[in-house]
Amino acid sequence: xxxxxxxxxxxxxxxxxxxxxxxxxxxxxxxxxxxxxxxxxxxxxxxxxxxxxxxxxxxxxxxxxxxxxxxxxxxxxxxxxxxxxxxxxxxxxxxxxxxxxxxxxxxxxxx
Amino acid sequence: xxxxxxxxxxxxxxxxxxxxxxxxxxxxxxxxxxxxxxxxxxxxxxxxxxxxxxxxxxxxxxxxxxxxxxxxxxxxxxxxxxxxxxxxxxxxxxxxxxxxxxxxxxxxxxxxxxxxxxxxxxxxxxxxxxxxxxxxxxxxxxxxxxxxxxxxxxxxxxxxxxxxxxxxxxxxxxxxxxxxxxxxxxxxxxxxxxxxxxxxxxxxxxxxxxxxxxxxxxxxxxxxxxxxxxxxxxxxxxxxxxxxxxxxxxxxxxxxxxxxxxxxxxxxxxxxxxxxxxxxxxxxxxxxxxxxxxxxxxxxxxxxxxxxxxxxxxxxxxxxxxxxxxxxxxxxxxxxxxxxxxxxxxxxxxxxxxxxxxxxxxxxxxxxxxxxxxxxxxxxxxxxxxxxxxxxxxxxxxxxxxxxxxxxxxxxxxxxxxxxxxxxxxxxxxxxxxxxxxxxxxxxxxxxxxxxxxxxxxxxxxxxxxxxxxxxxxxxxxxxxxxxxxxxxxxxxxxxxxxxxxxxxxxxxxxxxxxxxxxxxxxxxxxxxxxxxxxxxxxxxxxxxxxxxxxxxxxxxxxxxxxxxxxxxxxxxxxxxxxxxxxxxxxxxxxxxxxxxxxxxxxxxxxxxxxxxxxxxxxxxxxxxxxxxxxxxxxxxxxxxxxxxxxxxxxxxxxxxxxxxxxxxxxxxxxxxxxxxxxxxxxxxxxxxxxxxxxxxxxxxxxxxxxxxxxxxxxxxxxxxxxxxxxxxxxxxxxxxxxxxxxxxxxxxxxxxxxxxxxxxxxxxxxxxxxxxxxxxxxxxxxxxxxxxxxxxxxxxxxxxxxxxxxxxxxxxxxxxxxxxxxxxxxxxxxxxxxxxxxxxxxxxxxxxxxxxxxxxxxxxxxxxxxxxxxxxxxxxxxxx
Numbered sequence: 001x002x003x004x005x006x007x008x009x010x011x012x013x014x015x016x017x018x019x020x021x022x023x024x025x026x027x028x029x030x031x032x033x034x035x036x037x038x039x040x041x042x043x044x045x046x047x048x049x050x051x052x053x054x055x056x057x058x059x060x061x062x063x064x065x066x067x068x069x070x071x072x073x074x075x076x077x078x079x080x081x082x083x084x085x086x087x088x089x090x091x092x093x094x095x096x097x098x099x100x101x102x103x104x105x106x107x108x109x110x111x
Numbered sequence: 112x113x114x115x116x117x118x119x120x121x122x123x124x125x126x127x128x129x130x131x132x133x134x135x136x137x138x139x140x141x142x143x144x145x146x147x148x149x150x151x152x153x154x155x156x157x158x159x160x161x162x163x164x165x166x167x168x169x170x171x172x173x174x175x176x177x178x179x180x181x182x183x184x185x186x187x188x189x190x191x192x193x194x195x196x197x198x199x200x201x202x203x204x205x206x207x208x209x210x211x212x213x214x215x216x217x218x219x220x221x222x223x224x225x226x227x228x229x230x231x232x233x234x235x236x237x238x239x240x241x242x243x244x245x246x247x248x249x250x251x252x253x254x255x256x257x258x259x260x261x262x263x264x265x266x267x268x269x270x271x272x273x274x275x276x277x278x279x280x281x282x283x284x285x286x287x288x289x290x291x292x293x294x295x296x297x298x299x300x301x302x303x304x305x306x307x308x309x310x311x312x313x314x315x316x317x318x319x320x321x322x323x324x325x326x327x328x329x330x331x332x333x334x335x336x337x338x339x340x341x342x343x344x345x346x347x348x349x350x351x352x353x354x355x356x357x358x359x360x361x362x363x364x365x366x367x368x369x370x371x372x373x374x375x376x377x378x379x380x381x382x383x384x385x386x387x388x389x390x391x392x393x394x395x396x397x398x399x400x401x402x403x404x405x406x407x408x409x410x411x412x413x414x415x416x417x418x419x420x421x422x423x424x425x426x427x428x429x430x431x432x433x434x435x436x437x438x439x440x441x442x443x444x445x446x447x448x449x450x451x452x453x454x455x456x457x458x459x460x461x462x463x464x465x466x467x468x469x470x471x472x473x474x475x476x477x478x479x480x481x482x483x484x485x486x487x488x489x490x491x492x493x494x495x496x497x498x499x500x501x502x503x504x505x506x507x508x509x510x511x512x513x514x515x516x517x518x519x520x521x522x523x524x525x526x527x528x529x530x531x532x533x534x535x536x537x538x539x540x541x542x543x544x545x546x547x548x549x550x551x552x553x554x555x556x557x558x559x560x561x562x563x564x565x566x567x568x569x570x571x572x573x574x575x576x577x578x579x580x581x582x583x584x585x586x587x588x589x590x591x592x593x594x595x596x597x598x599x600x601x602x603x604x605x606x607x608x609x610x611x612x613x614x615x616x617x618x619x620x621x622x623x624x625x626x627x628x629x630x631x632x633x634x635x636x637x638x639x640x641x642x643x644x645x646x647x648x649x650x651x652x653x654x655x656x657x658x659x660x661x662x663x664x665x666x667x668x669x670x671x672x673x674x675x676x677x678x679x680x681x682x683x684x685x686x687x688x689x690x691x692x693x694x695x696x697x698x699x700x701x702x703x704x705x706x707x708x709x710x711x712x713x714x715x716x717x718x719x720x721x722x723x724x725x726x727x728x729x730x731x732x733x734x735x736x737x738x739x740x741x742x743x744x745x746x747x748x749x750x751x752x753x754x755x756x757x758x759x760x761x762x763x764x765x766x767x768x769x770x771x772x773x774x775x776x777x778x779x780x781x782x783x784x785x786x787x788x789x790x791x792x793x794x795x796x797x798x799x800x801x802x803x804x805x806x807x808x809x810x811x812x813x814x815x816x817x818x819x820x821x822x823x824x825x826x827x828x829x830x831x832x833x834x835x836x837x838x839x840x841x842x843x844x845x846x847x848x849x850x851x852x853x854x855x856x857x858x859x860x861x862x863x864x865x866x867x868x869x870x871x872x873x874x875x876x877x878x879x880x881x882x883x884x885x886x887x888x889x890x891x892x893x894x895x896x897x898x899x900x901x902x903x904x905x906x907x908x909x910x911x912x913x914x915x916x917x918x919x920x921x922x923x924x925x926x927x928x929x930x931x932x933x934x935x936x937x938x939x940x941x942x943x944x945x946x947x948x949x950x951x952x953x954x955x956x957x958x959x960x961x962x963x964x965x966x967x968x969x970x971x972x973x974x975x976x977x978x979x980x981x982x983x984x985x986x987x988x989x990x991x992x
Binding site: 032047052058075 | 117134135137138141144168
């Protein structure tokens with residue numbers, strides 16, 4: 001139990017996926033790797049949860065998906081952000097900022 | 112848009128499951144492949160990279176399943192999976208499934224059928240606007256039963272009461288319609304002008320009756336029912352305003368009622384004409400006869416109770432403008448109730464009892480199916496344990512069991528609807544003649560919903576019990592237990608249910624037994640005459656030719672003469688009132704001996720031809736019978752029945768007494784004879800006061816007489832010859848209601864009989880279900896205890912001892928059930944008291960008989976598993992598994 005917890009903070013996986021895809025379309029593994037790299041290994045995404053989340057986000061209309069060739073000429077399912085997805089990202093980001101700011105204020109409060 | 116997307120994707124996934132699965136699998140594989148490539152890029156060996164990638168994603172199948180299981184369509188898929196599985200389970204155990212489905216179908220079907228029949232009669236509002244405002248008003252008869260009102264009473268109430276929007280009186284009318292191929296005797300009503308307005312309905316075509324129609328010598332107008340209009344006039348609207356011929360008189364068709372109009376007060380009526388009574392009349396006129404039924408529509412905001420209070424005040428406070436006669440003095444007030452209550456008064460106890468019985472039956476059916484499911488769940492410990500071990504969670508198991516029981520309930524419910532369809536027809540077929548609103552009885556939407564709700568509730572209830580039972584067990588322990596048959600699992604729940612089942616069955620059987628005893632006792636009651644070989648029919652004279660009384664009298668005389676000559680006829684007579692036919696015709700009586708009494712009471716009026724007593728075999732006790740010389744113009748004489756004479760003249764000096772009967776026209780009747788008592792309305796009612804006289808010595812001439820014929824052999828076979836004999840006198844006279852006296856006798860007990868037949872049917876089903884329950888629990892228990900029994904046998908228990916062991920178990924359950932059921936029966940039979948006849952609801956013979964019957968059936972049901980237990984071979988039992 002000494003290993004640091006690398007689980008994605010509950011409820012933030014959708015936001016992380018949307019944010020990652022806002023830069024460019026990506027396939028599942030690409031998203032996982034990007035999250036891990038940018039968070040410098042703090043978060044490791046569970047593949048099962050990730051693929052299920054992608055399914056859900058696509059159903060909700062925030063993502064589009066299409067099968068494409070990758071650079072090493074393999075087929076992969078690429079996800080890209082839709083317009084409603086972008087709006088959703090804005091909403092979730094604003095919400096997250098508001099809440100972390102509140103947490104920060106609480107933690108910083110003296111005596 | 113998102114919803115649309117959800118739906119479209121879901122449907123696509125459902126429609127092409129294979130492709131969707133493939134896509135998910137591909138994506139997961141891709142992921143693994145990318146991860147492996149990434150690990151290689153970080154310097155892992157190909158083998159280690161694969162391992163690491165696999166480790167990341169965990170169980171590939173689980174990951175696929177996780178991704179796959181997203182989306183609403185998967186819930187549906189699981190449901191279908193569950194259903195398929197449940198259907199397979201039910202198929203592998205056909206004995207269980209068939210018994211369960213049949214039990215449910217009978218329970219639900221019978222409940223739905225009875226509810227269908229009872230609902231429109233007792234509970235649904237009558238088919239009129241604001242039906243709760245329609246009241247029925249009756250006068251008090253002897254022993255406080257309601258009797259019809261007189262026109263005089265109606266006239267006074269209509270003028271003085273302020274609680275009603277409209278009031279109406281009416282009486283039966285049976286005109287003969289000519290002009291078609293043959294004369295047709297119709298059932299109709301003579302009604303006062305406001306009849307349809309009181310009910311709140313109006314003719315579809317034409318006009319309603321007006322006050323101007325309802326006066327003496329008013330116009331001959333008639334309103335037709337939709338059925339008669341369609342049948343006789345082909346639905347031709349131009350008939351309105353034209354004339355039709357009724358009883359040789361011409362009537363103008365004023366209107367036609369809509370097809371949905373249901374005439375609750377007289378369901379058979381096909382046409383209506385105005386009553387046309389005099390509004391000023393003397394005490395000896397028909398306007399003071401108790402022969403009109405009365406209804407009223409209370410004003411908005413006034414309750415029927417308010418109206419009853421007002422009518423009560425009017426009854427007590429006489430006013431000079433409205434004189435009353437002693438037999439309609441209203442001294443005891445009036446009986447006011449809702450029309451619905453009034454028309455269902457007679458059948459209500461029987462219907463409520465049957466409704467109660469069917470609820471008991473449904474309860475037994477539910478208990479039985481629950482027991483079957485429990486017994487089966489007990490055999491499936493192993494299966495559940497195995498599935499839990501393979502990863503099925505508890506809720507999944509509960510859902511599976513719920514699906515199974517719901518499937519059973521739905522199949523049972525569907526079959527139950529079939530049973531209900533048939534059952535409703537049977538109930539209508541069995542229904543007593545007085546049952547109101549029979550035409551409104553059918554399996555309707557409300558009842559279907561009722562059946563469906565019952566089905567679903569049963570499904571959930573019987574589903575939850577085994578599911579809770581199964582999931583409460585420690586599944587791992589269950590896995591072991593499945594292979595080690597020890598003396599565990601006493602099945603307390605199941606035993607309790609069997610006890611309940613036996614108890615419920617006992618209540619039903621006791622009720623059925625009490626009804627059976629009542630019917631037996633009723634038919635043992637002497638009718639006062641010999642019912643065998645007696646044929647009865649109604650003969651009516653219709654038409655202008657009979658406008659003179661002498662012609663009427665001659666027709667009946669000639670007809671009787673002709674009938675007597677028919678070979679096979681021993682004796683024949685006419686009577687104005689036929690015993691056990693359901694008719695009553697009473698008139699006020701005033702004996703010369705007691706001058707003081709105001710309200711003299713009334714007696715049944717039998718205007719009979721002299722041979723009536725011989726034909727019916729009513730014994731003469733004292734004095735003389737009526738004879739041929741007692742005709743108009745001769746001294747008026749009457750014959751009394753025995754109990755009437757005894758009550759009025761306890762000293763035995765009835766002969767020679769003088770009395771007024773009906774209107775007082777100044778002349779006395781003299782009592783010349785006393786005959787035996789006869790049951791007029793029903794076997795269960797007490798002796799009724801009766802006065803016999805000859806038709807020609809009565810105040811008026813009867814148009815409608817009943818012919819009674821004593822046959823030498825088979826009575827009904829004489830019918831054609833007798834008809835021909837009457838028609839040889841006049842071929843235009845309708846003859847109706849041909850029946851043997853034995854049929855009338857059976858019909859007079861139709862309400863009890865109706866209840867009895869249904870109770871017997873339910874009782875038999877309950878007995879069978881209880882037997883199945885006992886058998887099921889014992890055979891389950893025997894197969895669970897095989898090992899224990901084997902040990903006992905190995906240790907020297909004889910097969911007789913083992914037989915006794917199991918039998919004792921069965922009989923103990925039955926004994927508990929009987930004890931509980933006795934308590935229930937003591938309570939439940941209270942509701943039955945009205946239907947019983949000289950049978951106590953605690954009748955010991957019935958209780959003992961039912962207990963013996965249940966005990967016997969329990970013994971038979973226990974003996975099969977007991978016998979199987981006694982044959983257990985210890986060597987095999989101990990080595991089993």
